[in-house]
Amino acid sequence: MIEIDGRRLNARLQAFAAIGGTRKGGVNRQALTEEDRRARRLLAELAWARGFSVFQDPMANLFIRRAGQDETLPPMLIGSHLDSQPAGGRFDGALGTLSAFEVLESLEDAGIETERPVVVVAWTNEEGCRFAPGCMGSMAFAAGEIPAEWQQKLATDGAAFAGELKATIESLPRAQMLPLGFPIHAYLEVHIEQGPSLEAGGISIGVVTGIQGTRWLNVEITGQTAHAGTTGLAYRRDPLRALTTALSGLYEMIMPSDPDARFTIGRISVEPGSVNAIPDKACCTVDIRHPDPARLDELERSIASGITTEAERQRCTVAISRSFDMPPCTFAADLQQVVERAAAERGLESMNMLSGAFHDALFVNRVAPSALIFVPCLDGLSHNEAEHVEPEHIIAGCQVLAQATLLLVSTADS
Structure with missing residues (x-):
């Protein structure tokens, strides 16, 4: 002793x-x-x-x-x-x-x-x-x-x-x-x-x-900036709407269905950032964690699929990349x-x-x-x-x- x-x-x-x-x-x-x-x-x-x-x-x-x-x-x-x-x-x-x-x-x-x-x-x-x-x-x-x-x-x-x-x-x-x-x-x-x-x-x-393993993703959705007052819904290509709608679904899906999973959005930014303009670009970071590497792969695919689907629905383009991957x-x-x-x-x-x-x-x-x-x-x-x-x-x-x-x-x- x-x-x-x-x-x-x-x-x-x-x-x-x-x-x-x-x-x-x-x-x-x-x-x-x-x-x-x-x-x-x-x-x-x-x-x-x-x-x-x-x-x-x-x-x-x-x-x-x-x-x-x-x-x-x-x-x-x-x-x-x-x-x-x-x-x-x-x-x-x-x-x-x-x-x-x-x-x-x-x-x-x-x-x-x-x-x-x-x-x-x-x-x-x-x-x-x-x-x-x-x-x-x-x-x-x-x-x-x-x-x-x-x-x-x-x-x-x-x-x-x-x-x-x-x-x-x-x-x-x-x-x-x-x-x-x-x-x-x-x-x-x-x-x-x-x-x-x-x-x-x-x-x-x-x-x-x-x-547990950790992955960080960078998400960038590009739409079209336009006047907030004159652009009707049918003509909007709103990347922030696409991003927030997709994230809402992911919040409801990932952690509630898997107690070992962790899903966090640490940063969100928009450009040009004007109060009376539809954004041209919406970006966020994603932090996902899980003790099973195969499940991490599944989570990354689900996140990419959910965001891409919603971006396409809003007639926007999306780019997703990894910035950190720790098994x-x-x-x-x-x-x-x-x-x-x-x-x-x-x-x-x-x-x-x-x-x-x-x-x-x-x-x-x-x-x-x-x-x-x-x-x-x-x-x-x-x-x-x-x-x-x-x-x-x-x-x-x-x-x-x-x-x-x-x-x-x-x-x-x-």
Whole structure:
């Protein structure tokens, strides 16, 4: 058994929440900003103060290493991210990163020697709100390279990705540089559920079995702009009417008929956007999610068919393209069992669950066995300044992470 310091962990969460803190109690610490760099510097300084080694890679992923008895063994990797949404909460990402660092400190406090090294990671740009896509750091780590097209990306505030990445790396000159990607034994991540299931069930720990697949579509319907007052119904080629009629049908069909499906329209725009003109063009984004890849294919076909049919009825043309395609993933069954055992050893009830959101663990799972541990958040609310996790759940998640980590590093062949 290993005991973590709950007071220290909660104090750390408060200290990091002050970096980019908002008036409503949330956090604005977007990826590769000065606030993000300040959080990275604080974590690195805490690590150096405890005698741990600090590294970063070309993607600015930050690694804190505690040596093992056999330094030739691939390390156990634990962590999450420090970046936030523009009006985000103080627990999304930071909880997992600081819980992982607390595990490292607790091992050191107890003088526990592990067969293999234990490494804490703070992944770069998990949120994807300032630079898209999200999970850039873990994605590049798993691929072993930074996609060339990322170098040309601009932030929502106009900043160049290449320049912001360079400035972030240079903000920690004392950290040693590592190549992108290295062998790891396994990966564990603690995260808030961002949903209501654990809280509703009164359960402390979610053992995540997998992450559902996600596809993003861009829809563009083109009609003909015309005068709002003089153009009768028979002469209209209204793309917005086509779009909204089609979406109404899809809303009624997709999620009501399939509890595992998710269908979301995040953006709608029209051109020319005049109050007294029929639009020439109507566009929207579509986010669809499902744990079954075959069902994702079916959903995409249904969406394309429904929108195309209605567009043709309104004498409009339609173009639909994918902008993001992430297959579902299943986490390693043996690691799930380790997390369940760790929760039981700490006297905590756990339940298996699927994640509706994607996390860094999804991409690390492509190169090493990975597991994701969920803890409840108040009302399931996340990506919101009111995001809240009770101290007892913060401590429970960290205890399970610590116990599971100890189980996985206790022997060289574990």
